[in-house]
Amino acid sequence: MLDARGRSCPEPVIILKKAMISQENSYEILVDNKTALENVTRYAEHNGYQVAFTQSNDDFTMILTKKQAGI
């Protein structure tokens, strides 16, 4: 689980970008603002991941899953 809470504009994406070097099939990342939610979604989708999230209070738990080729 990546924790990007308390980080502003580009930082949550940078945290994810660094983690994605390992090319896992799924990632979980925790963010606490809508800008981070939207920016991480854009980055993940741009890199071929599907995005789902759940919200509790101000925190969003995002689950990124690699799209399977051919689907």
Place this chain on the structure above:
Amino acid sequence: MENEIKLTKLASCAGCGAKVGAGTLTEILDKLPTLHDPRLIVGFDKSDDASVYIINDELALVQTLDFFPPIVDDPYMFGQIAATNALSDIYAMGGEPKLAMNIMCVTKQMSKDTIYAILRGGYEKAFEAGAIITGGHTIEDIEPKYGLSVSGFVHPQKVLKNSTAREGDVLILTKPLGIGILTTAAKADMVEPSVLNRVYEQMATLNKTARDIMVKYDIHSCTDITGFALIGHSYEMAQGSNLTVHLDSHSVPFIPEAYALAEMGMIPAGAYRNRDYAEQGVTVSKNVSVAMQDIMYDPQTSGGLLMAVNEKDATRLFNELKDSIEHVAIIGHVTKRGQSGIVID
């Protein structure tokens, strides 16, 4: 020169991205009492770029103030950009800046050399604009900030408000978009220095040339594109004029590198605030990509002028602008009011 700490590291928000959202601001301003004076022909009732006060039949005073935290590490460049941005509000009203005052916040970590370099950048831009900086006010703060309060003059009959576009007008934009996205990506070291230098030069380019050419034509309305982005400022023009602004996304100029960075989520919080503020009044055609929409919601620092010109003058104005302004483009037109304030194709 000594530059002990990166200026942008001392700031939590970049440039005009630090601006408080338009929606929030309107709510607050609505509660404040306002005095009416027949000579005050532009106040804050239409959220225009500057206030305008008539002195006599030939002369009106234009006043504005703008300042923000560092958007660039080089203090001299920061000074130039902040001053260019502040002077722009006078140009957007069709006026000429004459007097200016510094407004500055410095931190304990900043050296005298750094402070001097910021001020020198401001003075040089004011000089280029034909304005004189006569003093100012500096206080200590936890984050650096710099800008100018500017006074200028305009003929009372030639004031260009942001709320007076007319049906049939053609829209011209004089600088490419993407500044907020690029400066956000720069914080993540994702922009080539050569690209960034081009971005800084663009922000430090006065809207003086655009203004000087514009005033020779039949312009109905003008504003400069800053924190509220192309869509936010166009929306204000549409609402104020009670018309619909049509933007042709394929013609909207942007810094090429901004597109891929938008796709990667390098989008400043201000862009989302702008979208939240305006999107109910915006109809977007399905073929406009999310990245292009992000670019049009991207807050600009020291952006270009958006002019609504009589369609009969549009081609001649555009051609003359094109001779001296590289990225100027015709980006849309104005029609009678439809369902939405803005339609994007």
